[in-house]
Amino acid sequence: MTRPLIFHRTRADWLKVLRANNIRPTRSMGQNFLVEPEVVEHIAAVSGVEAGDLVVEIGPGLGILTRQLLATGARVIGVELDRELAAFLRNDLDSHPDFSLVEHDARHVDINTITGGMPYQVVANLPYSVATVVIRHFVESGNPPASLTVMVQREVAERMTAAPPAMSLLGLASQYYSDAEIAFIVPPDVFMPPPKVESAVVSMRVREEQVLDATQRDRMFELATMAFQRKRKTLANGLSQGLARDKADVERDIEAADVSPTARPQDIDVAGWIRLARVFPA
Numbered sequence: 001m002t003r004p005l006i007f008h009r010t011r012a013d014w015l016k017v018l019r020a021n022n023i024r025p026t027r028s029m030g031q032n033f034l035v036e037p038e039v040v041e042h043i044a045a046v047s048g049v050e051a052g053d054l055v056v057e058i059g060p061g062l063g064i065l066t067r068q069l070l071a072t073g074a075r076v077i078g079v080e081l082d083r084e085l086a087a088f089l090r091n092d093l094d095s096h097p098d099f100s101l102v103e104h105d106a107r108h109v110d111i112n113t114i115t116g117g118m119p120y121q122v123v124a125n126l127p128y129s130v131a132t133v134v135i136r137h138f139v140e141s142g143n144p145p146a147s148l149t150v151m152v153q154r155e156v157a158e159r160m161t162a163a164p165p166a167m168s169l170l171g172l173a174s175q176y177y178s179d180a181e182i183a184f185i186v187p188p189d190v191f192m193p194p195p196k197v198e199s200a201v202v203s204m205r206v207r208e209e210q211v212l213d214a215t216q217r218d219r220m221f222e223l224a225t226m227a228f229q230r231k232r233k234t235l236a237n238g239l240s241q242g243l244a245r246d247k248a249d250v251e252r253d254i255e256a257a258d259v260s261p262t263a264r265p266q267d268i269d270v271a272g273w274i275r276l277a278r279v280f281p282a
Helices: 011-020 037-047 064-071 083-093 111-115 128-139 154-161 169-177 214-228 235-243 247-256 270-279
Strands: 054-058 075-080 099-103 121-125 147-153 178-186 199-206
Touching: 037 064, 037 121, 037 147, 037 178, 037 199, 054 064, 054 111, 064 075, 064 083, 064 121, 075 083, 075 111, 083 099, 128 147, 128 154, 128 169, 147 154, 147 178, 154 169, 154 178, 154 199, 169 178, 169 199, 169 214, 169 270, 214 235, 214 270, 235 247, 247 270
Parallel strands: 054 075, 054 121, 075 099, 121 147
Antiparallel strands: 147 199, 178 199
């Protein structure tokens, strides 16, 4: 006999689940479990997931958002690295015909294999330490998602959507690949345990066509990484050091991209980085 799937639990129910399964949030993995149904419903609504859609959920944790996504009629593939949580999800959700679990690191998972090459959307709760890598891994794959709906620390969300003079490497990645905007703020008290900071949900609608080819794109991120590693220096100083080239030559190339050599990397918008990638060939 198939065990009925439990879609709704209270905060007290979730606390019992954690204790019964000996699950303890791990700081190193940025684990704070979302337990507020209204927030989960809001995330699902922002994602635009509908019946028949394929969703890759990164870090499903206890599966509260997974249940909401399944309730829309979507098919959900959970990618979970934590062994204890993976075991819990298998026991708790594997009876659902539209749920499958991949126990793997989302930074390295084979996207075509898990999706079968089908169109899909990403929904994720991303720790800051892996946000850039995970986003790039999915959007640069041979089968990028149509959208990403990601919950991150509020500070990270603001970096993802910031404009000059507050650009960052994460902001460049987010805005180069998508139209990114903060959908709503998530308070600490809807998590267990409550984090010390606010979170935010970012909606990213992935662009169907990218401006740069793969070589130019990689060059852009290589240059940006060099510059942001030296973000207190001017762009000319940072790139001349990173490229081990004469500063005067680097300045001329930067000017050819219609960018100021004395600008800091956080002052340069996405269009500026695209022009720099074209001027500084790999």
